[in-house]
Amino acid sequence: MSETLNKVVDVDIDPNGVFKYILIHVKDNGMEKKIVRGYQRCDYHADIFDETEAVLKKISSSLKAKCLGGGRIKHDAADKKLHVYGYSQGYGKADHDISVSILKTKYSDYDITWSDEGY
Known part of the structure; x- marks a missing residue:
């Protein structure tokens, strides 16, 4: 992994909601x-x-990003639960399985689930 890429955190989501x-x-x-x-x-x-x-x-002009899709997250910090679901009308549905595996790197003590249901 490049030194520049290491400066990019894997997960940045809101703490609840x-x-x-x-x-x-x-x-x-x-x-x-x-x-x-x-x-x-x-x-x-x-x-x-x-x-x-x-x-x-701001980290580096050499970084290039491409959106692979989206959805929604329900973050329940009190119960340590994350639920990933839905899709983006503009970008399509993200591969929630990949998203969950990335979320587990930061929220290893959480119960993390995903579904193709809902918007």
Whole structure:
């Protein structure tokens, strides 16, 4: 993994609530990884992507991002549960299985589930 890519955190989601999320593929000089971003403050999946691209540009202009799809996350911090579901009208459905595996890197003590149901 490149030193620059290591500066990009794998997961950045809101600490509680229901919100839209996206799965993003990030590349840096031949190296790559997937990251998850989700925020209540963003009305559209594209807003999350725009915000993430701006953060990536501050880290390095060599970072390139592509949105792989989206959905929603229900984050229940009190019960340590995350539920990933739904899709993005603009980007399509993210591979929730991949998103969950990335979420588990940060929330290893959580019960994390996913479903293709709902919007």
